[in-house]
Amino acid sequence: MTSSASLEQLRRCQVAVDLGAARTRVYVKDVGLVVDQPSAAAVNTQTGALIAVGEFAERMTGRTPDYIRVVRPVSGGTVVDIDMAQRMLRHLLGDKLRRTLRRKPRLRAAVCTPHEADPLARRAATETMLGLGARRVELVDTLIAAAVGCGLPVERPEATMIIACGAATTQIAVLSLGAIVTAVRIPVGGEAIDHAIIQHLRQRHELVLPSQSVRPLRVAIAESGMGRAGVASTEIHGRDVATGLARSVTVDTAAVREAIHTPLTTVIDGIGKVLRTCPPDLVADLADQGIMMVGGSALLPGFDDMLRTATGVPVAIAERPDVCAVLGLGAMLEGRVEPMTLDQLSV
Numbered sequence: 470m471t472s473s474a475s476l477e478q479l480r481r482c483q484v485a486v487d488l489g490a491a492r493t494r495v496y497v498k499d500v501g502l503v504v505d506q507p508s509a510a511a512v513n514t515q516t517g518a519l520i521a522v523g524e525f526a527e528r529m530t531g532r533t534p535d536y537i538r539v540v541r542p543v544s545g546g547t548v549v550d551i552d553m554a555q556r557m558l559r560h561l562l563g564d565k566l567r568r569t570l571r572r573k574p575r576l577r578a579a580v581c582t583p584h585e586a587d588p589l590a591r592r593a594a595t596e597t598m599l600g601l602g603a604r605r606v607e608l609v610d611t612l613i614a615a616a617v618g619c620g621l622p623v624e625r626p627e628a629t630m631i632i633a634c635g636a637a638t639t640q641i642a643v644l645s646l647g648a649i650v651t652a653v654r655i656p657v658g659g660e661a662i663d664h665a666i667i668q669h670l671r672q673r674h675e676l677v678l679p680s681q682s683v684r685p686l687r688v689a690i691a692e693s694g695m696g697r698a699g700v701a702s703t704e705i706h707g708r709d710v711a712t713g714l715a716r717s718v719t720v721d722t723a724a725v726r727e728a729i730h731t732p733l734t735t736v737i738d739g740i741g742k743v744l745r746t747c748p749p750d751l752v753a754d755l756a757d758q759g760i761m762m763v764g765g766s767a768l769l770p771g772f773d774d775m776l777r778t779a780t781g782v783p784v785a786i787a788e789r790p791d792v793c794a795v796l797g798l799g800a801m802l803e804g805r806v807e808p809m810t811l812d813q814l815s816v
C-alpha cells in the first residue's frame with residue numbers, strides 16, 4: 470500500500486502529516502494546519518490509559534508521579550512506537566479526523582519521512598497512518614517537502630542548499646532541477662544543543678537544570694545577541710547537584726554560547742561533506758543562491774550568522790522554518806505546486 474508519491478497521488482490525499490521528534494504537525498486539505506503540538510503522550514502505566522497528549526503531556530514531563538509516564542513515540546525522525554503514535558495522533562486530531570473520514574471514507578494521507586529513511590522507518594510511518602484509517606499512504610522526502618514549503622525555486626537548474634535543522638537530526642542537501650543532488654543526515658539537532666546547555670550548567674555551576682528551563686536560557690542568549698554586546702548574564706533556577714536543594718545562579722551567556730558551539734560545528738562539518746560530493750558547477754551556483762535554513766532549530770539565535778561566517782555564502786531563514794515541511798506537503802495536496810515541478814519532485 471506504500472507507494473512513491475507523484476503529483477496525481479498527492480493531490481488525492483486529504484491529510485498531510487509530519488511526525489517529528491519534537492513536534493507533530495497535521496495539515497488538512499481545504500482547512501490548513503490543524504495540529505502543531507509536541508510529539509508527546511502521558512500514559513497511566515497501571516491501566517495503560519492515555520492521560521494527555523501534545524502540549525499537556527509535555528508540561529507533565531519530569532513532574533509525574535510513578536504511575537504516569539510521558540512517552541515520545543517519535544525518535545530521531547522515526548516512529549518508534551506505532552501504537553502510541555496512532556493514539557497520540559487520534560487524540561490530537563479529535564473530531565477533525567472523524568469529520569474528514571465522514572466526507573471521504575477512503576482516506577489518503579501524505580507523510581514526510583527523513584531523507585533516505587530506511588525501509589523500517591518508512592514502514593512505521595505508513596503503518597501509523599493505516600491504523601488511523603488511511604487506505605493509502607504516500608511518502609515524501611522531508612527535504613523536498615520543506616523546499617516546496619519555503620518557496621525555494623527547486624525546479625530551476627541553479628543549485629540551492631537547504632538545511633533542515635530539526636530536534637533530533639539535521640539534514641543538508643543540494644537541490645537542482647527539482648531533485649536532491651547530494652545530501653547528508655547528521656544526528657545532531659535542537660536536542661543536542663539543549664543537552665550541551667544542560668551539561669554546561671552541571672559542570673560549570675553544579676546545577677541540575679530541569680529540561681523545561683532550557684528554553685528561558687535560550688531566550689536569554691537571544692536577548693544578549695550572538696556576538697553583539699548585550700545582556701552578559703542571566704539568572705537561572707535549578708537544583709544543586711550535591712545537596713539537591715533549589716538554587717539559582719548567574720549564568721554568563723557568552724559561556725553558554727561557547728558550550729553550544731560543538732554541536733553547531735558538527736553541522737558545519739556536514740555542509741563541507743555535502744559540498745565535497747557536489748559537482749563543481751553547482752557549488753559555484755551556491756555562492757549566489759546561498760543556503761536556506763528550515764526546521765525549528767533554524768531559530769536558534771546566531772545559528773545563521775555562524776553558517777554565514779563559516780561558508781561565506783548568503784544564508785536565509787525560511788519565513789516559518791518550523792512548519793515548512795508540512796506546509797510544503799499541504800501545497801502539494803492543494804495542487805498549488807507547478808505540475809512541472811512536482812513531476813520531477815516525485816520520490
Ligand SMILES: Nc1ncnc2c1ncn2[C@@H]1O[C@H](COP(=O)(O)OP(=O)(O)OP(=O)(O)O)[C@@H](O)[C@H]1O
Binds near residue numbers: 489490635639663766
Ligand atoms: N526559537 C528557538 N530557538 C532555538 N531553538 C528552537 C526554537 N524554536 C524551536 N527550537 C528547537 O527546534 C527543535 C524543534 O524543531 P522541529 O519542530 O523542526 O523538530 P521536529 O520536526 O519535531 O524534529 P525532527 O525533524 O528532527 O524529527 C527543538 O529542539 C527546539 O528546541
Ligand SMILES: [Mg+2]
Binds near residue numbers: 635636
Ligand atoms: Mg522535522
